[in-house]
Amino acid sequence: MTREKFWFFMPFRVRYAEADQQGLLFNAHYLAYFDTAIVEYFRALPYDLQGEARDAGVDFHVVRAVVEYKAPIRFDQEVDVAVRIARLGRSSLTFHLAIFGHSADDLLAAGEIVWVNTDQMTRSAVPVPQNLRELVDNHADTGREDGSIHSPINTSNTSNTSQ
Template sequence: MARAEFNFCFPFRVRYSEIDGQKVVFNAHYLTYFDTAITEYFRELGYDYMAQVERTGTDFHTVRTLVDYKRPILFDDEIEVHVRTARIGRSSIGFAVEIHPQGKDDLYASGEVVWVNTDQTSHKSAPVPEELVPLLEGFEKKGLRG
């Protein structure tokens, strides 16, 4: 996808602690970038995720992550992590994520993160909170149920 297909991105500058012996971002940090960007995406939506947990007794659990590594990201690179909601199911939300150099369409990595909303007492899946669906669909400017 192109950067233009995303309504949200969050910038990072790669820190020394994130690189490995080859001076490339260690693979596990990509998921940290994804997770941080998704948190900021929800902040941009104005959705109080922690209030949802307190109010409903449900919480999202990550059940799937996928990273496709395209090019290495190096120390001190300035990157943007782009996030969009790709799909909303009964109890799940799927996010598409891409990492690009700041201000450029070149692709460092793409990925997917899937969350399932879970009742914290029964540990069974629970419906995505109804107040969240119109926020996501409005932000993405399209229907996402499917």
């Protein structure tokens, strides 16, 4: 995964409270960085995520969250979190995320988050709003030139070891 796959980047600096005893970004904070970057991505589109949830009675629920750790991220290190929508389904959004060194090409972490748009009264899946589809299409986030979807997450070699 490379920086060229993304148009949106959110800068962060690892704060003391986010580091573990080894001086590295604590694993749970990767998802917090991803979540913050996704919210800012919507702001940049521009799409009023909170307003849509309030006005339409729908909201997105996380149904999948994956982090791949590629290299250590250290206390006080500056990084850029990249966000793109890799797949736009009927009721779901699949985000691909990456953490790079600030203004650098070194991939430090990769992630995938899947949201499902949900009616808040019935808790059932509902279609992604058309205005959001149009904004995403305008930024050409989804897929590659050949029409395929690029995934940083290789799930073909996973096995269930909890049995």
